[in-house]
């Protein structure tokens with residue numbers, strides 16, 4: 001029976017993935033901080049067990065994950081906060097970087113000696129760093145850093161037989177995006193996100209991006225000369 005560890009399992013995409021893998025008979029180790037939402041998830045299936053910890057705390061990660069032996073680790077937990085009109089808020093930036101970049105690395109560090117050949121780690125990034133969106137200084141930088149880290153790690157972990165996948169979602173309807181006060185083109189449901197991630201993982205993909213049309217459109221824009229990209233992105237700057 002496959003064992004899947006999922007961070008961010010108390011909400012949104014991570015919760016959807018946890019339920020989906022449990023539905024298919026996998027043992028799921030569901031991680032998060034919110035005790036009530038984790039407990040509700042545990043009651044969903046006897047195959048789900050819990051680990052409650054803050055992944056920005058390296059020691060807490062080591063203690064929570066020390067006894068975990070997993071076939072698949074999906075590091076999905078993350079946060080999104082935007083800068084307001086270019087005001088550099090160092091506390092906000094530190095929060096976003098420590099959750100989206102240092103947090104997954106703390107988890108990887110805690111798991112690295114127990115991941116067996118044939119296992120896979122999946123890091124949930126974002127398309128937000130493909131273009132230099134205004135207000136996304138912190139969020140985009142955190143996901144760019146995570147993606148860079150994962151793409152290097154893929155090569156370094158190949159010899160030990162541990163695969164690394166990067167997931168780049170567009171907009172998904174979750175508590176994270178329900179705070180947004182701007183149009184979110186091509187937004188998909190958690191169910192669609194779960195299906196796309198599971199399809200990509202099953203095929204052993206190194207990169208998973210969805211929805212496909214939105215991903216292609218962003219890649220096309222990102223291939224334009226920077227001055228042309230800026231002409232488009234400038235329209236999104238708030239006065």
Ligand SMILES: NC(=O)c1ccc[n+]([C@@H]2O[C@H](COP(=O)([O-])OP(=O)(O)OC[C@H]3O[C@@H](n4cnc5c(N)ncnc54)[C@H](OP(=O)(O)O)[C@@H]3O)[C@@H](O)[C@H]2O)c1
Pocket residue numbers: 007008009010011012013014031032033034035037053054055056076077078079080099103124125126127168169170171172173174175176177
């Ligand atoms: N939704 C989108 O449109 C979208 C698009 C691109 C990428 N993503 C990425 O997808 C991932 C999941 O996002 P989502 O939309 O499902 O968000 P969500 O519903 O807000 O869920 C975020 C999850 O992360 C956990 N988390 C946050 N900070 C944590 C910390 N310090 N320690 C441990 N767990 C922590 C939360 O746990 P608690 O609630 O228990 O604290 C929660 O389970 C994130 O990495 C996000 O950046 C989302």
